Amino acid sequence: MTPAAHDSGAWEWVVGLEVHCELQTATKLFCGCRNRFGDEPNTNICPVCLGLPGSLPVLNRQAVELAMRIGAALHCSVRPSIFHRKNYFYPDMPKDYQISQYDEPINVGGFLELPDGSRVGIVRAHLEEDTGKTTHVGGGGRVGSSEYSLVDYNRAGVPLVEIVSEPDIRSAEQARLYVSELRGILVATGASDGRMEEGSMRVDANISVRRVGSEQFGTRCEIKNLNSLRSLGRALEYEARRQIELLEAGETVVQETRHWDEEANRTTAMRSKEEAFDYRYFPEPDLVPLDPDPAWQRAVAASLGPMPADRRARILEVLGGTEASAQRDQVGVVVNQALDDLVLTAVDHGAPGSLALARAANEAAANPEAARRLDPKAFAQLILFEASGKLSSTQSKEVLGELLVRGGGDPEAIARAKGFEALAADALAAVIDEVIKANPAEWDSYLGGNDKVAGALIGKVMAATKGQADGKVVAAELRRLRSSS
Amino acid sequence: MAISRDDVAYVAALARLELSEEELERYTVQLASILAHAADIAALDLSDLAPMAHPLPLKNVFRDDEPRPGLERDVVLAAAPAVEDHRFCVPRILGEEP
Numbered sequence: 109m110t111p112a113a114h115d116s117g118a119w120e121w122v123v124g125l126e127v128h129c130e131l132q133t134a135t136k137l138f139c140g141c142r143n144r145f146g147d148e149p150n151t152n153i154c155p156v157c158l159g160l161p162g163s164l165p166v167l168n169r170q171a172v173e174l175a176m177r178i179g180a181a182l183h184c185s186v187r188p189s190i191f192h193r194k195n196y197f198y199p200d201m202p203k204d205y206q207i208s209q210y211d212e213p214i215n216v217g218g219f220l221e222l223p224d225g226s227r228v229g230i231v232r233a234h235l236e237e238d239t240g241k242t243t244h245v246g247g248g249g250r251v252g253s254s255e256y257s258l259v260d261y262n263r264a265g266v267p268l269v270e271i272v273s274e275p276d277i278r279s280a281e282q283a284r285l286y287v288s289e290l291r292g293i294l295v296a297t298g299a300s301d302g303r304m305e306e307g308s309m310r311v312d313a314n315i316s317v318r319r320v321g322s323e324q325f326g327t328r329c330e331i332k333n334l335n336s337l338r339s340l341g342r343a344l345e346y347e348a349r350r351q352i353e354l355l356e357a358g359e360t361v362v363q364e365t366r367h368w369d370e371e372a373n374r375t376t377a378m379r380s381k382e383e384a385f386d387y388r389y390f391p392e393p394d395l396v397p398l399d400p401d402p403a404w405q406r407a408v409a410a411s412l413g414p415m416p417a418d419r420r421a422r423i424l425e426v427l428g429g430t431e432a433s434a435q436r437d438q439v440g441v442v443v444n445q446a447l448d449d450l451v452l453t454a455v456d457h458g459a460p461g462s463l464a465l466a467r468a469a470n471e472a473a474a475n476p477e478a479a480r481r482l483d484p485k486a487f488a489q490l491i492l493f494e495a496s497g498k499l500s501s502t503q504s505k506e507v508l509g510e511l512l513v514r515g516g517g518d519p520e521a522i523a524r525a526k527g528f529e530a531l532a533a534d535a536l537a538a539v540i541d542e543v544i545k546a547n548p549a550e551w552d553s554y555l556g557g558n559d560k561v562a563g564a565l566i567g568k569v570m571a572a573t574k575g576q577a578d579g580k581v582v583a584a585e586l587r588r589l590r591s592s593s
Numbered sequence: 594m595a596i597s598r599d600d601v602a603y604v605a606a607l608a609r610l611e612l613s614e615e616e617l618e619r620y621t622v623q624l625a626s627i628l629a630h631a632a633d634i635a636a637l638d639l640s641d642l643a644p645m646a647h648p649l650p651l652k653n654v655f656r657d658d659e660p661r662p663g664l665e666r667d668v669v670l671a672a673a674p675a676v677e678d679h680r681f682c683v684p685r686i687l688g689e690e691p
């Protein structure tokens with residue numbers, strides 16, 4: 109391959125994403141079986157989700173409510189909808205069909221605004237049921253070469269919303285940004301836990317390439333098995349390059365479904381076009397139309413809390429609207445992990461916003477579940493201790509770690525129990541005073557403007573406090589003493 | 594709306610039905626008469642009527658999101674031809690996931 113053939117500058121990507129999101133309901137979409145990840149295999153099954161003859165589906169109201177919340181958060185409109193049967197033979201669905209919404213979905217025509225200001229259109233966000241989980245035995249666990257397969261139907265019938273974007277995405281970075289922002293929105297609506305690693309959010313990508321300036325779409329391929337933001341980005345990079353190389357070599361792209369192989373770092377064709385699926389969609393006769401009344405729709409829209417974009421803006425506002433990109437990233441982490449309250453409460457209590465943000469985005473976000481349970485007031489108190497020099501940054505992080513592990517507590521008591529109390533501001537002042545008296549020559553030199561000697565003085569203070577003082581705080585105190593002497 | 598023998602063979606293949614030549618002929622005739630009935634309806638002027646999604650005059654039938662006991666795993670698995678690790682054991686799957 110020549111470098112020229114690799115030059116993607118003249119090419120433009122056209123990407124649309126389909127995101128499947130498992131809804132956080134107590135029960136499945138059409139039956140009262142529990143919707144719970146991680147249960148013993150085949151313990152949440154009944155005649156409906158096993159497709160036994162004579163069983164009838166009944167729609168879960170809460171799943172509809174959550175679907176409408178997602179739609180509202182994505183600026184979609186709700187329309188009258190119906191369910192269809194999507195017929196296929198594969199043992200992940202015992203009925204031999206999946207109940208889904210086809211040409212009359214519940215939510216249509218919305219958009220999602222990304223943190224970089226770009227906007228991705230939403231074609232639809234529809235309800236459907238999830239399939240069971242198959243495990244392929246033998247042949248390296250791959251379906252084609254396995255000896256047989258095992259099926260767990262706990263997931264069969266779990267409610268999903270599938271969110272289909274317009275083909276508005278132009279880069280791997282934008283695709284990752286879209287999924288990350290969508291994840292934040294899904295979590296904010298309460299519809300999803302957003303856990304990609306547990307499969308509660310799954311992404312398929314449609315990608316084609318075209319010459320920059322062209323209005324026509326190229327032939328697209330669908331990529332499946334994208335289980336992380338990293339896979340998504342890498343799969344798109346690979347697939348775009350593959351298509352560009354084909355086109356530059358004068359060949360054509362074949363429309364097909366491709367499987368992302370994480371280990372081999374490549375996509376491979378899943379099936380040939382002559383086997384193209386015909387799902388024989390037809391209206392599900394056992395379910396009646398869904399037509400949420402306007403009052404319900406209004407109530408759902410009104411019940412939505414602030415979305416991630418609003419929350420990021422709010423935090424940046426209390427921080428004083430700084431535009432540093434590092435801080436933007438930290439704000440993004442805090443909002444994605446739903447730790448807004450920590451920062452906002454700390455600032456409310458008079459703590460410096462940038463310090464509260466840093467501790468929330470780094471140390472607290474490293475243990476997000478515990479951090480979400482943390483009393484924001486305790487966090488605020490800790491940040492105030494650190495800001496005033498009562499605790500060094502190392503000590504503050506240690507106390508924060510303890511608060512997270514314990515699931516709460518009094519930062520002052522934890523600091524004292526760890527022997528950090530000696531570093532109360534007055535105690536530190538006493539140590540500095542002693543060091544100055546014991547080293548009059550150095551102190552005179554420092555007073556005379558020799559900043560280099562400050563390091564030696566700080567070192568002596570650190571030694572006297574057995575390293576528990578915060579060097580920055582000591583330095584600040586020395587400067588303060590010099591300017592006031 | 595005419596239906597051809599090839600259409601019937603295609604639909605049969607999708608439904609994983611193995612039909613003999615004689616069955617193909619017979620079902621083509623039968624399906625053609627069913628479609629002819631639908632064509633009678635299509636010939637009526639129904640422009641004033643909204644398409645009907647369901648024969649019953651009902652919409653918005655819901656269930657509350659409350660768990661209900663399902664079936665005992667052992668009972669269900671006892672009815673399966675093969676079981677391993679409390680899972681249904683199925684023969685090698687030919688072809689890829691849909």
Ligand SMILES: [Zn+2]
Pocket residue numbers: 136139140141152153154155156157158265663
């Ligand atoms: Zn069930």
